[in-house]
């Protein structure tokens with residue numbers, strides 16, 4: 454156990470760190486840029502650079518990387534931050550289609566159960582559902598794990 458740090462098994466440390474999340478998010482936004490349902494929701498569109506930056510930092514932090522997102526944006530509170538955008542089943546599914554395609558582009562362990570691709574999608578699928586705001590659920594409803602890895 455000598456030299457094994459707390460973060461040794463984080464997903465961030467199993468991929469090539471920040472560069473992996475940059476590739477993932479770049480691929481994701483390439484899809485969003487062509488999506489007539491999602492693109493209009495992005496406040497700064499057609500400029501997606503800010504959105505790209507925020508999502509990259511959030512995902513890197515979520516999976517055990519640097520806490521730059523927290524320093525720049527504060528606590529994620531993702532349900533609250535998504536309230537200005539109307540998210541129903543259609544938006545959730547469009548988002549997931551682009552994220553699944555991005556995961557496919559950047560992960561080379563797609564067929565490996567419990568691999569990186571599996572782990573990413575096991576987070577994205579329920580989280581996107583949780584961010585729907587057409588269900589009448591109170592915004593204080595939290596899903597353990599949406600904002601901190603491994604807590605649920």
Ligand code: HEM
Pocket residue numbers: 491494495496497503504507508511526531534535538539540544545546548549576577578580581584
């Ligand atoms: C696993 C699911 C999701 C995660 C982890 C996620 C994460 C994020 C993060 C971290 C931000 C930036 C928050 C900030 O600091 O201001 C953001 C912004 C945003 N998200 Fe999501 N999101 C998810 C699902 C969705 C879905 C389903 C939609 C559907 C429309 C969506 C639409 C947006 C929009 C329009 C923004 C504003 C872009 C911006 O930052 O300028 N998100 N999301």
